[in-house]
Amino acid sequence: MVKVLVAGFTGAMGQAAVNLINSEADFELVGLYAPSAEGKSAADYDLPAALPVYGRLAEVPANQAVWLDFTTPAVVYENIQYALKHGYTPLVGTSGLKDDEITNLQQLAHQHQRGGLIVPNFGLSAVLLMKFAREAAQYLPDVEIIEMHHEDKKDAPSGTALATAKLIDEVRPRHEQSPSVENLPGVRGGDYHGIRVHAVRLPGYLAHEEVLFGGPGEALSIRQDSFDRASFMQGIKVALEKIGQVDELLLGLEQVL
Template sequence: MTKVLIAGFAGAMGQQAVALVKSLPGFELSAVVGHHLTDLDPTSYGLENSTTVYADREQVETGAADIWLDFTVPAAVFENVSYALRHGMAPVVGTTGLSDEQVEELQQLAKQNGLGGLIAPNFGMSAVLLMKFAKEAAAYFPEVEIIEMHHEDKKDAPSGTALATAKLISENRPAHETAPDSTESLPGARGGDYQGIKLHAVRLPGYVAHEQVLFGGSGEALTIRQDSFDRSSFMSGVKVGLEKVGTLTELVVGLENIL
């Protein structure tokens, strides 16, 4: 049995992940981490007695799990993944907010500890395909903006998916003349900027996770959009990550790179 620890198990994504792991043959939910819990009885959370509940990552011992599945918050994810790698657990990370420098540092740490892992800006297949199609379209439409829309509780902006989309687009769009900066009568009205690509973040109740990539050309436009209406849609990608992380020899960024 492959032992899985879920960090952030009490959150919306964490609860979906708990149900997934419990349903997968060959996998065991050996441990969960919830920040500053006072009740460490697994049955209080509908878990088996064999599942250890931790209130802090520092309490997790080496050997507690083979895989560290992280659905926590941006402020904690770097330290969580560092801890997992130092204690022999392969990370599968759905938490966004890592900087490029932090990802590089984690990749070095994974190499030093002889572990593979996965950092996925998005586990939804529609989002992965959107990023793939947007990268392809950028070769023909270099003028582009991104709008992402999420629930009001999402902590980071722009989303990891939107930022990953911008990075992929920037790799493939040809050199072009950038339109002159417009005057913002209200600062921030034109959104954030990644290598000339404007990103706009919306946070409203009623939304889950949505993204539009808008390409503009002479006399025409192209819009690519994906919508995640329920968090259960992410679990097919999480399943792939759990099943394949044991075969990885490095810390990979992007679900599309292991499909």
């Protein structure tokens, strides 16, 4: 039985995760955390009244459970520090962690002998896109990334786009793409080690990414689309099933596939 506390349970992904956990016989929901829930009970959310609900981080008790985080980029680093210090195994679905913060969390996990996963995207199609993009970058080093999300997404670029850029940067030959004069500042997008990353925020979109490669006389596009949050549930289920086998804090769902 995998025991799970869901942090950020009032958001769309948090609610979907709660429904998933409650639908699986091998998972047990042991607590809920969200600052907006302070002073409320589980019954306010049509959940069993005995289920603990915490509105302040300091109120969350120590527990040998999985801390499934779908909060916000502004608080995720503090949350995971707290989780590791209080016995939880973190499963992080919130984007926004910086490289140095990930390193610090990995060191803290090692100190407390905890495993865990930081997952930029739970969608299996997104994991495959990153895998294929990394492979292609070895042969086509000229590349740009476009990510498209709903208008309420808090951070830009997305964790998936940034993770894709990092994977490409690991393998592509040392390379400088043709410079451009920006008549409109920022029009060429963000720059990650020479890889341009563009973020779109519009109503009607959920989560989409396209990686564009160009070479002499040819082009390659790799794209994935998530049209419904149900697309992330299989990845969450797999991560919860396999996270007990992880003995350090790792980055990416592919670590347990």
